[in-house]
Amino acid sequence: MSGVSFLKKYLKLVSLFFLAVIFLTGCTNVKQKAATVDKWDEIEKKKKVTIGLDDSFVPMGFREKNGQLVGFDIDLARAVFNKYGIDVDFQTIDWSMKETELRNGTIDLIWNGYTINDERKKTVAFSQPYLKNQQVLVTKTSSKIDEPKQMKGKTLGIQSGSSGYEAFESQPKILKDYIKTNIQYDTFNNAFLDLNAGRIQGLLIDSVYADYYIAHQKNPKMYRVISTGFQSEDFAVGMRKGDVTLQKKIDMALSELARNGKLNQISKKWFGTSQNIPMKNLEKNK
Missing domain, CATH: 1.20.5 (Single alpha-helices involved in coiled-coils or other helix-helix interfaces)
Incomplete structure (x- = not known):
């Protein structure tokens, strides 16, 4: 050459x-x-907003056997946007990629038991909190494990990309330092299958999911729900930082639903109580 x-x-x-x-x-x-553009006018014109969710997260947003999407967050999101005459399009996403989907514009909101924390605040704007949650350890009653320390040398199940995983990593003295290893799951359904089969001995999970799942089993007494010591969490709606108007609209609607009793009604439908709803904080925001 x-x-x-x-x-x-x-x-x-x-x-x-x-x-x-x-x-x-x-x-x-x-x-x-x-990510810095306020898209409310576009959403209002299309009369459609797209929400990303993990469609196996009971009772927040999940599919029944007939494929119908139901749950606390499903009812709440529809009630919020019904106020503005906007339809909600729920889109199933890989939960570990939720912030990327939001940033890329594939979805407009993350609304599926989404926990507020400092790391997420760096890239995501949040609505006011509408639900309280905590991370609990679920074991089989037969395992005789009734506190986190007794997970020493055992295998823990945890959902990848979840707030539970972030707490697990950031506060190792509570649980991580005791276990032998952890297995990450895309959904809690698969984690429960492995817990039942003995492939894992404990499962770190949201209390709202654990309580609902266990209550609907044939033999709820076969499970033990253990407090962990991780701080309680606030669920809120996540959105791009540029969507200031969308944030205000959601906050206004949540407050109105708290004042008129609709939020309380949705909570009782799915949890049988409204004790986990921060009613006073919501009602005072207008």
């Missing part, structure tokens, strides 16, 4: 490389810009 031919090929490759860099940089800038 002559020196001239080599130089031409080299310059062509360099040009292609820089074009690729410019294209990727442009795409990144578009996504970053999209």
